[in-house]
Amino acid sequence: MNTRQWARDLGMGLRFAFAGGREGWIRALLTAVGVGLGVALLLLTTAVPGALAERDRREDARLNHTYGEEIGRGDDTLMTADVDTVFDDLHVRGRVLEPEGDEAPLPPGLSRFPAPDEMMVSPALRELLDSDDGALLRERLPYEVVGTIGEQGLIGSQELAYYAGAEGLADRVHDASAGRIRAFGNPDATPEELDPVLMLLVLVVFVVLLMPVAVFIAAAVRFGGERRDRRLAALRLVGSDGGMTRRVAAGEALGGALLGLLFGTVFFLAGREFAASVELFRISVFPSYLNPSPLLALLVAVAVPAAAVLVTLLTLRGVVIEPLGVVRTARPARRRLWWRLLLPLAGLGMLAPMLGQGRENGDFNGYLVTGGVICLLVGVTALLPWIVETTVGRLGAGSVSWQLAVRRLQLSSGAAARMVNGIAVAVAGAIALQMLFAGVEDDYTRETGFEVSQAQMAFHVPAHVDLSEAAAKLEGTEGVRAVYPLSDTYLGDRPWAQEPERSVQATVGDCAALRRVARLPSCADGDVFALRGGEFDTDTAPLSRPGQKLYAERQAADGTVTDIAYTLPDPLKEADSVEDPTGVRRGGFLLTPGALTAGLAETLNGHVYLSVDDSVPHAREHVRNAVAALDPLAQPTAWSTTERSERFDAVRTGLFVGATAVLVLIGASLLVSQLEQLRERRRLLASLVAFGTRRRTLSLSVLWQTAIPIGLGLLVASAVGMTLGAVLLRMTATPVRVDWPSVLQMTGIGAGVVVVVTLLSLPPLLRMMRPDGLRTE
Known part of the structure; x- marks a missing residue:
């Protein structure tokens, strides 16, 4: 098979993706939106290391260390005092400045020194002070606002910070309230190394957050499966062989993936600008922070189309495409369980050598950790189709809506499993992480000893x-x-x-x-x-x-x-x-x-x-x-009563921020997937209504079709998540304890996302039941 034939067949598939009339464009757009959402999150992930590094760089650049070598007064010295405060649990960074000469160092982000009783504030602090909610804080900061701190002097767009002018700070040196500096920054700063357990947490967090994205992209490139089957049968009818037909199908998926890359870039750029106006878990960024690494961005641009082609070729290997139809429409052969168990077993095998290692025996093997966690989470996607097929095959009598839903699931259990694979992987990973965080939290928390019953x-x-x-x-x-x-x-x-x-x-x-x-x-x-x-x-x-x-x-x-x-x-x-x-x-x-x-x-x-x-x-x-x-x-x-390690809190905050982004992706992708499936069945729904089926019955059947796979998926996710969590706890030499509130919480969040998506899909469902759904071209 030469490269030219591959290129010709893929090119034909590309033309089919965009030359199929209105239906073709709708199918391509749905695929592109699904892929684009995943690409946007992948680009965001590639930008995270650079964003964190830039935040640290700016924090280091504005440091005003006043301890260490005693400095005498001179034209190049600056008196400074830290006056950080807290307002409604929000941290407000404050510095009081008094230049002692014309060459005194100017803080990053300032164009001049504020005079006594003046201050320069961050945009977010100015907004807070101007609002009704900031009345008490204005009373605490009785300075006149005369300017704004530039971006170079802030670590985030929503940071609350100010620089105020003062006099007489030299008189406060003896009580350590103020100090003298010649320059801002800490040129000798070296990054603090994370201990092995925190490194393990960071590694697992990245894997757990990225796996659902990969699953969603793989599912998105398979949108339009039933209509595609008919097109493939038509290709066989006009003389193409099985290999060419599969390559054409792969080219069609490639077209949606390439358009998805474009959509993903647009989504990412829009989200990048939007990021400046939001704050998640006390973390905010500037758009300039979110610049993906060129090498990682190139990797995404190559990996996503390649994955679209490979996923399509792999999924069509077991499908017989004949001129009169695709054999997938007949009752498929029962799925086998034995090989589906190999993935989670392989994952456990990779993690087993590190059981009991703890933080005392060096760093964990990053490759084994990554491979083991991936195998266990991918095992969810392998087990779920077999479990859904086996379960729905045994479901029987019930209401009309129940029977319609069960029959539909029996005919297309694979599509139903694909729809919930992503959320099942996300929930499984989240449960494992919550167990790990809960298990090691005590190691990073200490009792302060304060008698808060006497004084607070x-x-x-x-x-x-x-x-x-x-x-x-x-x-x-x-x-x-x-x-x-x-x-x-x-x-x-x-x-x-x-x-x-x-x-x-x-x-x-x-x-x-x-x-x-x-x-x-x-x-x-x-x-x-x-x-x-x-x-x-x-x-x-x-x-x-x-x-x-x-x-x-x-x-x-x-x-x-x-x-x-x-x-x-x-x-x-x-x-x-x-x-x-x-x-x-x-x-x-x-x-x-x-x-x-x-x-x-x-x-x-x-x-x-x-x-x-x-x-x-x-x-x-x-x-x-x-x-x-x-x-x-x-x-x-x-x-x-307690204090927790800032490094541990930073990792946990990163998890919450990433999990929020993944949940948004889950919801959006599920909604796109649901709409695609409803669009595929529009004529069938309209026909059933035309023959007298009540809309309420059809709506309930759609709800059952979502609820059954989701319920099974959450059960599998809970089992795999608790297994992975137990293994990770054993690796850190921590007693295994199931954090049931976290398990129920993450399962509930996953179910809640599905409920919201289902409710949002009801209006389009009702529109598709109208008689004009019987029109065809």
């Missing part, structure tokens, strides 16, 4: 802000139940310049606040308590003697350090330590304000712990606004 927010009071004034302002803030002001310092048994052998913490507060730290026998202003039972109180007992002289260290604004002597009073009471709001049992001494000396008071670091009533709308925002009024550079901390 905390505020470190700067040295220039009076602690009692801060406590009084916060106590009167809307949504605050109670305020516990505490301050502390460290006391040594000799001056700090002489390096004390023993040192203990001294906590200062009124009696009400001290009862949050210890169980007090009695308390009056002027009392001093020695704590028992603290977590770090081994040095307390030797120092707990009335008359003992201890020393605290005081640092002046100019950086000079002096020692302040303090003598323990007589009597010295004792108290039992309890868990304070930070979750720690303190040791050392407790002092009431009346027991302080003037010098010791100057060494204290103040803290305010707040009990917040979250039933009050925007209670935490009111607290943040009150703190900003006390000191624009200060930010309160909101506490939670």
